[in-house]
Amino acid sequence: MRAPGQLRADAQRNRELIIDTAREVFAEQGPGATMDEVARLAGVGAGTLYRHFPDRDSLIHAVLADALERMIALAQKAREEETWAWDALSRFVRGCAGLRLDLLISVAGAQVHRVAGTPEINEGRVRLLEVLDQIVSAAHDEGALRTDVGTGDVMGVVGLLVRGLPTLPAALGDELRERAVRLVLAGMRAHPAPSPPEQPLTAEELTRRFSAERES
Amino acid sequence: MRAPGQLRADAQRNRELIIDTAREVFAEQGPGATMDEVARLAGVGAGTLYRHFPDRDSLIHAVLADALERMIALAQKAREEETWAWDALSRFVRGCAGLRLDLLISVAGAQVHRVAGTPEINEGRVRLLEVLDQIVSAAHDEGALRTDVGTGDVMGVVGLLVRGLPTLPAALGDELRERAVRLVLAGMRAHPAPSPPEQPLTAEELTRRFSAERES
Amino acid sequence: MRAPGQLRADAQRNRELIIDTAREVFAEQGPGATMDEVARLAGVGAGTLYRHFPDRDSLIHAVLADALERMIALAQKAREEETWAWDALSRFVRGCAGLRLDLLISVAGAQVHRVAGTPEINEGRVRLLEVLDQIVSAAHDEGALRTDVGTGDVMGVVGLLVRGLPTLPAALGDELRERAVRLVLAGMRAHPAPSPPEQPLTAEELTRRFSAERES
Amino acid sequence: MRAPGQLRADAQRNRELIIDTAREVFAEQGPGATMDEVARLAGVGAGTLYRHFPDRDSLIHAVLADALERMIALAQKAREEETWAWDALSRFVRGCAGLRLDLLISVAGAQVHRVAGTPEINEGRVRLLEVLDQIVSAAHDEGALRTDVGTGDVMGVVGLLVRGLPTLPAALGDELRERAVRLVLAGMRAHPAPSPPEQPLTAEELTRRFSAERES
DNA sequence: AATGAATGAGGATTCATTCAT
DNA sequence: CATGAATGAATCCTCATTCAT
Incomplete structure (x- = not known):
């Protein structure tokens, strides 16, 4: 007692x-x-x-809300710690990939309204957009971000990139996403700094690694 | 009779x-x-x-194999009909988004091996990479494609972009993907042609449309 | 035409x-x-x-009716061709085992009435009992069959013995049934002729053969 | 509380x-x-x-394993409580008929290996054979059991007799099995004691009871 | 009259959710 | 408040039966 x-x-x-x-x-x-x-x-x-x-929806909702908070924290930290807004933007986009949000893929149809339509989620999205907006505006002011790329574009790109490539071996999928993030960031750049030339990922290399990692 | x-x-x-x-x-x-x-x-x-x-795996496998064939046909058609390799590449990447391949994202875990590890799928992937390789090489020769972007990168980007954004209203999700495709293509360009300035997608606009389309 | x-x-x-x-x-x-x-x-x-x-019942009924005819034919042939009624009886009981009537085991509950309750089957059973009755009576007259063993007993024993031992390897199951038939016939005999001594089937032998045949 | x-x-x-x-x-x-x-x-x-x-196999396996334990207990109890081994043997064979093991007959084909091929079942069969072996040996020593009847024969006979006669009315089927058991036991006896004459089960009686019980 | 694809009712099985301990 | 066994509605899948060719 x-x-x-x-x-x-x-x-x-x-x-x-x-x-x-x-x-x-x-x-x-x-x-x-x-x-x-x-x-x-x-x-x-x-x-x-x-x-x-x-119930199940409640759990999924909690995971989404938690992920949203993580994204907000990620954006805030990037904004506070980076000198240049472009670097903050870049850090945010790259960082989102580490959140393991493949869960998003399981949400579809009517379930969306149940798990992603709550006030908590909506309010979280607003807060995230606010922080991102500050970063994007500053990046525009810096002249680093193309003027036709807005906060909404950043969210869209992040939403597409946070998810993995489940049909590929994990390590290969992660690297492809890494590289895709770089391409997107390059596309966002107003006058892309001549990025140091890297090796392209060829078809041969892709096939080789696909087979190699499937073995392990 | x-x-x-x-x-x-x-x-x-x-x-x-x-x-x-x-x-x-x-x-x-x-x-x-x-x-x-x-x-x-x-x-x-x-x-x-x-x-x-x-069984269910068998159906999913058939959908994936069929989608792969569609992608191959798409790539071949683009290569044959476009004068410039860059246009073919662009057409392929944009076209993949229309294949309704959201299914790809729902395959995970052990299921991957069962539905995407068959000889048929593997052979199809090889054929697709071959066609893409020709387009990518030609785009390199044109000087339009960054030299550090390879066929594997194209596949990775396509794999990420073909999928929808299920947590958003359909029309908004489609537009965000459209715009993301443009950003990626811009990032791939060796010396991006000064694209005609468009309107950025702002946070306000994103929120407005999110709410508006949720009503319908 | x-x-x-x-x-x-x-x-x-x-x-x-x-x-x-x-x-x-x-x-x-x-x-x-x-x-x-x-x-x-x-x-x-x-x-x-x-x-x-x-329908399925119709097929099972046909198999049963066909089997009944085979049993009748078997009994008639045995009665006609054997000099001694005891030999005819013995031949009939042994012969029934070869009819592959394990099907009987699948008939249960309400299905019995549907597939084994038809006039055709009932009439066939009557005919079989008539033939068997002649053999049994003659065997009684010969003094070879115990007087407290009637035609109904023969039918009951046959009904039990015609079916196999599905949980055992086929060859072993067949031999066990063979031996069981001999025991039953010995039990029916009024003054059992001193049967030539055979080897008993020991537990060791049973286990050995069970394992051996499971391998093949 | x-x-x-x-x-x-x-x-x-x-x-x-x-x-x-x-x-x-x-x-x-x-x-x-x-x-x-x-x-x-x-x-x-x-x-x-x-x-x-x-799954279904798992349930069937459990029923078989449980039945095996019951048979073992039956044999042990008979061995311990009967003075004469022959009486123990007789009690065991008669007792098995009461176990409702008709299930045994429905197991066939590949299912046999799945439900009756486990270590648990195999080990149980060995234990049962050990107990039966003691009874059979003692019965041989008593001179009551024919020397050419071994433990394996007892198991075979039991396997055939425990099952019902599903195509017959239940009471009639039970009686026929009862009588068949007596015949088998008589056949196993080395020098069958002159069993008190009973009434044979005639064809007429069989037909009469078959019809009578089908009515109820 | 033979064929084998189509049907869909029904049985096997799973799993989100509840509840007794 | 944690646990994990019990529940039963929902889903997967089968197969007896029908029917277009």
Whole structure:
């Protein structure tokens, strides 16, 4: 009865653990991952998962909201720490790729309204756009960002690039995304600085690596 | 005797009909779409669907293989009909977005090996890379394509861009992808022609359209 | 139009072919065997099978009726060709084991009334009992058959012995049945002739053969 | 506090309940009985059945393994409680008929390897043969069992006799099996004691009872 | 009359969610 | 408050039967 109140932080700990686990599970197993699998890998019982998130949509919503906060934090940190707005923009776009947001791919149809149409998500998106807007405006002022590229374009590009290439071996997929990010950034640049020439990724190399990594 | 032939139950016709329907259904409803729904929208019984594709993986594989053929045809047509390789490349990248390949994004985990690891798919990928390689090489020769952008990069970019943005209203998602394609193409250009200034997509506009289209 | 009437016997040929195939398929694959499998192994289309037997019960009924006729023929032949009634009885019991009637095991519950309750089957059973009755009576008169063993007992024993031991390797199952038949016949004998001593089938031998034949 | 304990949801209890129910259902309705029917008659949901037995084969395997244990217990009890080995043997053979093992007869083809080829079953069979071997040896020593009848013969005979005669009314089928067991035991006897004369089961009586019980 | 593709009702199985312990 | 067994609606898939060719 007179519990000394020591396991009070546990619930919050569990909540975060479940969200982190769910993001990984959805990223790796795709949208077909089951609630039981999430609970099992999080090391909790199914009942505990459902205590925190009353249904599947609720869990997905939490993962999305959490990801949105991470993106906001990423943008804020980039804006604060980078001297040049272009570098902040570049850092943000590159950073988003590390969020394991492949979950986005599992959201479709009517589910979108249920999990991504809440006030919390909408408000988060507004906050993210606000921060990005500051970066984009500053980048325009710097003359580094093409004037016909707006904040909305940045969001669109990020939305496309954060997701992986699940049909490819993980390492190859990550590198292709890395390179695609560079191409997009180059396309956004007002007067692209003559980027130091790199090696192109040839078809032969792609095929070679595809086969090589499939072996491992 | 001279039956007007109105009920021709053609198995091959059915097979193609099912694949086309499945691509649309998966693109619209996500990977959670039921087999019965695919069958219903294709106008056939569940048994017919399963006669052609013994299980769900088999159907997904067929959709992927069919999509690969479409991409190959798209690349070949672009190469043959465009005078400049750069235009062919641009046409290919833009064209892929119209293939409704959102299905690609729902394949993950062990399923990848089952549906995208067959000889048929591997051989198709090789053929696609061959055609693309010719276009990329010619674009290099034209001096239009950055020398550090290879065929593999094109494939990676296409893989990322063909997919939709399911969390956004369809029309908005399509436009964002359109614009992202233009950015990528700009980034690939060796000496980007001074593109006629357009309007940037601002955060305000993005938010406005997001809300507006969600209403409809 | 003026068909010379040459493929008239084909239908009857097909009918017998299907019955024979069905008996084998049910004996080997158990009651779970599908109609398609029967049709395939019989080398006909599903439509042909259904032309002869409008539904599954109809096919099973035909197999049972056919088997009954075979048993009757077996009993008549034994009665006519054997000098001693005991030998005829013995021959009949042994012979039934070769009819592959494992199908009987798949008939249960309400299905029994549908497939084994027809006038044709009932009439066939009466005819079989008549023939057996003659043999049994004669065997009683010979003094070879225990007086407390009647025709009904013979039928019961046959019903139990005609079926195989599906959980054992085929050859071992057949031999066990062979030996069981001998034991039953010995038990029926009024004053059992001192049967030439054989080797008993020991547990070691049973285990050895079970393992050995499972390998092949 | 001192709850009278009336709703104890015990998983182990459920497991045994399901096995018992399945044995009865398969015995009565044949192998075509549905899983839902088993669950319904066991008073549990389909999900509970599948939690305990992931598929149909798993359930059948459990029923077989359980039946094997019952046979072993039957043999051990008979050996311990009977003074004469012959009586133990007789008791075992008669007792097996009461195990409702008709399920055995529905297992065929590839299913045999899946449900009866596990180490658990194999080890159980070995244990059963060991106990039976002791009884058979002792019966040989008593001079009661024919020397050419081994443990393997006993198993074969039991395997054939435990099953019912599904095409006959239940009561008639049971009696026929009863009588067949007596015949087999008589056949196994070294010097059969002059069994008190009983009434033979005549063809007329068989037909009469067949019709009579079909009415009820 | 034969064929085999199409049908769809029904049975097997899964998994989101609930609830007794 | 955690646990994991139980639930049963929903889905996948099969196969007996029909029907267009």
